[in-house]
Amino acid sequence: MKLFQRLLVAPAALGLMAPMAANADITSVSNESEVIEARVDGVEAQLEEIQAGAFSSTTTLSGKAAFVTGYVDDDTETDSDKVTMNYMYQLNMNSSFTGDDLLYTRLKAGNFTKNGRFVDKGNGSFLSAGKDGGGEIKVDKIWYQFPVGDNLQVWIGPAIENYYMLASAPSIYKPVTKQFALGGNASTYGSSTSAGLGAAWTQSVDDPSDGRFAVSVNYTGKEGDTDATKGLFDGDSKSFLLTKIEYGTPQWQVSAALANKPNGSTYDGYYHTSAGKTYSKDLTSIGLRAYWKPETSGSIPQVQLGYDMASVDDAVAGEPDEMTAWMVGLGWTDLFVDGNRAGVAFGSRQAATSYNGAGSDPAEDNTVWEAYYTFKVNDGVTITPAVFGGSDVEADGKDVNGAVVLTEFKF
Template sequence: MTTFHRLSSRATPILLGSVLLMAQPLAAEAQTHQDLFDQIQTYSEEGNSMLGQGVGASQFSDVSPNDWAFQALDDLVRRYDCLKGYPNGTFRGDRALSRYEFAAGLNACLQQIERLIAETTADFATREDLETMRRLMEEFEAELAMLGTRVDNLESRVAFLEDNQFSTTTKLDGEVIFALSGLFPNDDRYDTTGNGVTNRDFSDNIVFQHRTRLNFDTSFTGRDRLRTRLQARNVSDWSIDGRVTREARWGFRGDNENAVEVDVLSYRFPVGSKITAQIFANGVGMDDFLSTLNPFDSSGGGSISRFGQRNPILRTGGQQAGAGFAYKVSDALTFSAGYTADNAADAAQGLFGADYALGAQLQYENDTFGLGLTYINSYTKDGGLNHDTGSLPSNLDGNTPVVANNFGIEALVTPSDAFFVGGWVGFSDAVIIGQAEADVWNYALTLGFPDLGGEGNLLGFVVGQQPRLSGSELPVASLTAGDFGALGLGAREDRDLGYHIEAFYKWQLTEHIDITPGVIWLTNPGHNSTNSDVIAATVRTRFKF
């Protein structure tokens, strides 16, 4: 029989060479057809089917790596798994090969290669797929050309924006508030002198006011933020404010006669993985360091009143510049602290020579419950607690320095995405230095219904008692005569109890516009039953961009 004199190391040449061999005559030693069939049957029974196990040519005891055909045989076994030896572990490579044996072996290898090709090309596109794609391209040729033009135009616009962008590190966002507001006293019964005589000498005309803010937020690392805020506004307080009570102040109050000023200049940055630090050169509030739990704590999108935003103790002392940090103890627990000063830029007073506030807070918050404990030590050189809410006596305004230990507790419960309830209690243990001690209390309950009537909407209620002077060692009114109009001489506390009742509904008109009508009802304004109730109403419209 004809024998192989050389095996290729690649499958395809082997197979092609084998096909050519089929055209050659058999070897001189002739065999009958029966002999050939017997050999094929024996070959099959001995296991030399071409469905190998891919172990390699080294599995055959009579094949050595030094054999001239070792690499070709090893490739066929390992790569195509279509050759096996005899049961005794030999390959018998020097044995003569008949045409029938060759045909059986070649067929087995071709079938194996066809199977491998089918497996690796199962997901390839067929000729029918390509033809369908060609027809679709012809059918939508115009649309594809249009899309190509649009992509070209977009690339051109992107290139223009990149070349003419304001900054690669700074983002601009803005907020504009329009407010149409009115104050509605019941009658003329208001005590503005502190002598128990009722009169009325303040105005309550309907007003139209605004507040405009532009924030330039710059990041240098992606985790820090330098904020520069420009602001102009003309939201002046009601004239009742300095005569009867400070309870009717809006959350968006402030008047700089429409002059553009740098309202906030601050820098926030991480320190390691658990600490976030902040520095304010201007516009700081203690709430920037000691965050609140109250969802209404937003002058533009939350409570309409100043009192409804947060516990008034967070406003005590001097607050203009300062520094603070927040330390993430765990995912739910945060410890934060901050120091603020009122005249940090004044060399005559500096950071530590004038009004200040030094505070710390421990806050726990998860998805359904939050609790915060707050302490603030405050000092004002010219007198006053400076919370600027509540009754006139509770502010302790005067010309005598005041130092106070302020304590607060706040909670928030969110049983579902559609409802939350929260609130706080605040207490100030104040000392009018060299004169007297005084106690001031406040508390509030907040109820909220997010997304009521539509996504982004918010129905809110605030019920509580704004800061009230609950007692003093000496007649505080006699110490600062004229500044405690609602107190008669000799009084050591606010005469009565007054309540703050507020309701508002923020309607999210569009992504960038919301409208919030709201009303505040003050009973016994200034915690003085001599005064008639006051109703303050507003329609606050906010534009964000």
């Protein structure tokens, strides 16, 4: 029994002993001991029931805080290269009720200006550590997942994104800007928080280093939690069906994913040029991913490749009917100093390559890039200087350059 439980039980036991000592009918010390022990056991059982109902001992809490100091210059008169400092704060709660399941809840807050320079999805400066909301902390993600048998994992939740409902991540590159997340944050994987559900099957292998297949299918509906006129499964809602097939080992993986998005939408959850997201009909997107990492850390980098191609069914005249995006990411672990890491990525944000009728995307030939080096101060603190930029981004084909120093505290 835990110490604090015994401290609670002791006064109760003494209270029980007093009247029994005065009871003349009890003639045996051994009988008194048996009665005391039985009554103490009863008090302990009641205390354990109360404690079990108060809080689950299987809930763990972790989190991180990020300080971001930097600037963005995007070639416009309304934006400047003034240096700013912002923060992001995140708490992760993991609860299990069977030992194999998980109730995940994420609380998050940040004081980045909404649609501001470090949370701008249009120009490539949206940071992975960016979070707007005026500092208000709220539930940012919440879902429940559980196994079915040995090979199937199931998710369901009112606030989740599709890439959480996969057998494994499509990318191993750790980005500074979100445009390089998921092997390229384009129309295949890119999403926004929605209500949804999904399942993933993973092949069993005798040796963990052997290759194995996995298949993931999930569905999210943007209006599934708020819009009473459309709902989660309504044909007019901003639904998103994603299927991923993968094969690989812990060292490498190749995968293909198919995304279906009906009814046209800007789908603000993914990152591309303005012309590359304006369509009114059904969109189908294919995402190809591959990665490899060396057996030892050091000078040889991990390699991440990504390519997305999307088409719009019966595109309206003057709207794009085909779009593409690609990226290459290189990552080094334990570079120069154990615990430090570095990354370099470059590519092209999703842009329209073909229009129904006249039209072209000024950002069709856009290029974007980032580079960073992370210093590990200790197990809980890292400092990451990073630079990033792009040319011909967004619909007006402007150039963007920026630099940040990211300080993260993990606990």
